[in-house]
Amino acid sequence: MTDRSFLAWPFFEDRHRALADALDEWAARTLPPLVDHHDVDGSCRRLVAALGEGGWLDHAAPDLDAGGPDGGNRFDVRALCLVRETLGRHAGLADFAFAMQGLGSGPITLFGTAEQRRRFLAPVRAGTALAAFALSEADAGSDAAALATRAARVPGGYRIDGEKTWISNGGIAGHYVVFARTGEGTKGVSAFVVPADTPGLTIAERIEVIAPHPLATLRFENCVVPEDALLGREGEGFRIAMATLDVFRPTVGAAALGFARRALDEAARRSLTRRMFGATLGDLQITQAQLAEMALDIDASALLVYRAAWAKDRPDLSGVTRITREAAMAKLHATEAAQSVIDKAVQLFGGLGVKSGTPVEELYREIRALRIYEGASEVQKVIIARQLLAGYQEGAS
Ligand SMILES: Cc1cc2nc3c(=O)[nH]c(=O)nc-3n(C[C@H](O)[C@H](O)[C@H](O)COP(=O)(O)OP(=O)(O)OC[C@H]3O[C@@H](n4cnc5c(N)ncnc54)[C@H](O)[C@@H]3O)c2cc1C
Numbered sequence: 273m274t275d276r277s278f279l280a281w282p283f284f285e286d287r288h289r290a291l292a293d294a295l296d297e298w299a300a301r302t303l304p305p306l307v308d309h310h311d312v313d314g315s316c317r318r319l320v321a322a323l324g325e326g327g328w329l330d331h332a333a334p335d336l337d338a339g340g341p342d343g344g345n346r347f348d349v350r351a352l353c354l355v356r357e358t359l360g361r362h363a364g365l366a367d368f369a370f371a372m373q374g375l376g377s378g379p380i381t382l383f384g385t386a387e388q389r390r391r392f393l394a395p396v397r398a399g400t401a402l403a404a405f406a407l408s409e410a411d412a413g414s415d416a417a418a419l420a421t422r423a424a425r426v427p428g429g430y431r432i433d434g435e436k437t438w439i440s441n442g443g444i445a446g447h448y449v450v451f452a453r454t455g456e457g458t459k460g461v462s463a464f465v466v467p468a469d470t471p472g473l474t475i476a477e478r479i480e481v482i483a484p485h486p487l488a489t490l491r492f493e494n495c496v497v498p499e500d501a502l503l504g505r506e507g508e509g510f511r512i513a514m515a516t517l518d519v520f521r522p523t524v525g526a527a528a529l530g531f532a533r534r535a536l537d538e539a540a541r542r543s544l545t546r547r548m549f550g551a552t553l554g555d556l557q558i559t560q561a562q563l564a565e566m567a568l569d570i571d572a573s574a575l576l577v578y579r580a581a582w583a584k585d586r587p588d589l590s591g592v593t594r595i596t597r598e599a600a601m602a603k604l605h606a607t608e609a610a611q612s613v614i615d616k617a618v619q620l621f622g623g624l625g626v627k628s629g630t631p632v633e634e635l636y637r638e639i640r641a642l643r644i645y646e647g648a649s650e651v652q653k654v655i656i657a658r659q660l661l662a663g664y665q666e667g668a669s
Contacts (some may be wrong), residue, residue, distance in 0.1 A: 273537075274361065274533055275533070275536075275567075275570075276292070278571070278574045278578070279292055281578060283350065283578040283579065283582040284350060284578070285350075287351075288351060291331075291351055291354055291355070292354045292358060295328065295355060295358045295359070296358050296362075298326055298328075299358060299359060299361075299362040299363070300362065302322055302326070303319075303359075303362050303363045303366050304363075306318045306319050306363075306366070307319070307363050307365050309365070309484055309634075312365065312484045312485055312486050313443070313444050313486050315365055315369075316365065316368070316369045316402065316441070316444060317402070317444065319363075319366050319369035319370075320369050320373060320399045320402055321399045321400070322399070323366070323369060323370055323373070323399055324397065324398045324399015324400065325399060328355060328370065329370070329373050329396065329397045329398070329399055330397060331347075331348065331351045331352055331355055331374075332352070332355075332370055332371075332373040332374035332377070332396070333373060333374065333377045333381060333393045333396045333403075334346065334347060334348075334381060335393070335397060336381065336389065337386065337389065337390070346381060346382060347374075347378075347519050348585060349519060349522060349523070349580075349581040349584040349585050350581040350582060350585055352374060352519070352520075352526070352581070353522060353523050353525075353577055353578065353581045354526070355370060356371060356523045356524075356526040356527040356530060357526040357527065357529050357530040357533070357577075358530060359530065360526070360527040360528070360529070360530025360531050360534070361530040361531070361533050361534045362530075362534075364483065364527075364531065364635070364638040365485070367527045367530065368440070368485055371520070371523065371524075371527065372402065372403060372404065372405075372440050372441050373396050373397075373399075373402070374403075374520060374523070375405045375440075375516065375520050376396070376402070376403025376404040376440075376441060376445065376447075376448075376449060377393055377396045377403040377449075378405070378516040378519060378520060379405070379449045379463055379503050379512045379513070379516050380392050380393055380449065380503065381393060382512065382515055382516060382519075383463070383503050383504040383508070383512050383515075384465075384503060385500075387500070388465060388500070388503065392447055395446060396446075401445075401446030401447070402441045402444050402445045402446055403441065403445055403446070403449075404439055404440060404441040404442060404445035404447070404448045404449070405439075405440070405448075405449050405516070406436040406439045406442075406448045406449060406450045406451065406490060407419070407436070407513055408436060408437055408438045408439070409434070409435060409436055409437060410437050413438070414648055414650075414651050416451075416510075416513065417457075417458050417461075417510065419451060419452070419453060419461065420434055420453065421433070421434025421435065421436060421450070421451070421452040421453060421492060422434055422452060422454075423452035423453065423454050423462055423464060424454075425454075426496060428498060428499060429496055429497050429498040429499050429501065430452075430454070430462075430464065430496070430497055430499075430501070430502070431494060431495065431496050432450065432452050432464065432466070432472070432473075432492040432495040432496075432497065433492055433493060433494065433495070434452065434492050435476065435489060435490065435491050435492070436448075436450065436489065436490045436492075437479075437488075437489040437490075438479065438487060438489075438645070439487065439488055439490055440485060440486065440487055441486050442475060442478070442479075442486065442487055442488025442489070442490055443475045443486055443488045444486050445468055446467065446468055447465055447467050447468060448466045448468065448473075448490065449464070449465055449466075449503065450463070450464045450465075450466050450490075450492070451463050451509045451512075451513055452464060452492075452509070454506050454509075455506075455507060458510040459507050459510070460507060461507070461509035461510040461513075462502060462503075462504075462506050462507060462508065462509040463502070463503040463504060463508070463509040463512045463513065464501045464502055464503065465501050465503060466492075466495065466497055466501060470495055470496075471494075471495070471496070472492060472493050472495030472496065473490060473491070473492055473495045474490070474491045475488050475489070475490060475491075476488070476489040476490065476491040477489040481641065482640060483634070483637040483640070483641065517646055517647070518584075518594065518596065518599060519584070520646065521599040521600070521602070521603045521646055521647065522577055522580040522584070522595070522598070522599045522602045522603065523581075524603050524607065524642055524645075524646050525573065525576065525577040525580070525602040525605070525606030525607060526581075526606070527642065528573065528606040528607040528609075528610035528639060528642050529570065529573045529574055529577055529606050531610050531614060531635050531638060531639050531642075532566070532570050532573065532606075532609065532610035532613040532614065533570060534631065535566070535610075535614040535616075535617035535631075535635050536563070536566045536570060536613060536617065538617055538621075538631050538632050539562075539563065539566065539616065539617040539620045539621070539632070540554070540563060542620055543559050543563065543620060559620065562616045562619070562620060565612075565616070566613045566616055566617070569609035569610075569612060569613050570609070570613060572605060572609065573602075573606035573609050573610065576598075576601050576605050576606060577602045577606055579598060579602070580595050580599045580601070580602040581602075583598050584599075596655060596659060597655070597659040597660075600647070600652040600655040600656050600659075601652075601656060603646065603647065603652055604649050604652035604653065604656070607639070607642045607649065608643060610639050610642070611639050611640070611643060614632065614635045614636050614639050615636070617632045617635070618632050618633070
């Protein structure tokens with residue numbers, strides 16, 4: 273049985289515990305027939321519709337104008353993490369569908385006008401439109417500030433030219449939040465909401481990856497958007513991207529945590545039932561050591577993920593307003609540890625662990641990208657070290 277003892281931790285309030293229980297029950301009942309890995313576009317549309325109907329997208333795109341589902345908070349990061357962990361444990365694609373509704377509309381939630389929120393967030397929340405976040409380019413991935421897509425002022429708006437790649441939901445999204453250059457340096461980046469049917473925006477290529485997801489390269493050629501497509505102020509785009517990632521980075525750790533818990537569930541059950549050498553796999557002490565390491569990794573990840581989420585939600589108690597260090601630690605540890613936990617599960621399954629379609633084989637492919645996107649592990653280490661050294665420098669001066 274999945275370990276849910278972490279829900280008693282003081283990071284959570286009762287509404288979080290109720291959310292985790294209700295979603296777990298809903299996911300077990302609803303998700304299996306919706307996921308078809310041979311039709312990821314259709315699966316994502318179905319998943320987003322079901323998540324909208326279930327009311328779960330209220331957490332990804334909170335209705336600020338109605339006070340929000342979480343007492344008027346912009347985002348309840350603990351709720352986001354619990355949803356991602358739970359969905360990740362049941363079905364990776366369901367987690368992806370939920371996460372992209374949040375990431376692809378987060379800049380609008382955080383920086384949009386009331387009119388932008390009304391127009392774009394309501395369908396995202398209802399699950400009738402898919403959202404996407406378009407920052408990366410072929411020559412600007414980890415070094416996102418090197419982005420070259422341009423947005424030139426034209427009468428009544430902006431003309432966007434350039435290419436974005438690795439864009440999740442590319443090809444099926446209703447809108448793209450696009451980061452483009454209106455000047456030089458990080459202060460010369462602006463954010464725009466671009467509806468998918470805007471003339472001049474085309475899908476240049478669909479990208480296949482080891483764990484199938486909707487992913488594409490977008491091309492902008494003479495793509496003119498009106499003045500009110502601008503999010504926030506001109507030149508604020510990089511800050512908007514970073515503020516959005518600050519909210520969603522710990523949630524990547526939460527998804528990894530969900531994958532890892534599922535791998536441990538599968539491995540523990542297999543260890544109890546697989547007979548060998550006149551006993552079970554789980555009777556072997558080497559297996560027990562593997563399972564112990566997996567459980568330890570999972571608890572450490574959970575502590576880091578929910579510490580970051582709590583710190584972001586409760587600055588009054590945590591004393592921090594930016595969770596740069598906490599989020600980086602959570603993402604780094606949880607994704608790396610999940611890779612190791614899942615690898616151990618594959619090993620415990622023997623040949624079945626690499627058979628296409630078994631849950632641990634799917635998890636093995638699913639986890640890999642999480643160590644790369646929203647800041648690769650190396651980038652998280654740089655962030656942690658920078659913060660650490662800055663603290664010592666302050667202490668020394
Ligand atoms: C499945 C998937 C979904 C994605 N979805 C989106 C999306 O929806 N929107 C979006 O905008 N982007 C998205 N991305 C892009 C993603 O954010 C980039 O892939 C990521 O930022 C890395 O950029 P890159 O691929 O260009 O690798 P590079 O920037 O070329 O980095 C390659 C490697 O260099 C190493 N490295 C990087 N920085 C350092 C450093 N400072 N020190 C030492 N080593 C370093 C790391 O090992 C890194 O993996 C997605 C990517 C994937 C794989």
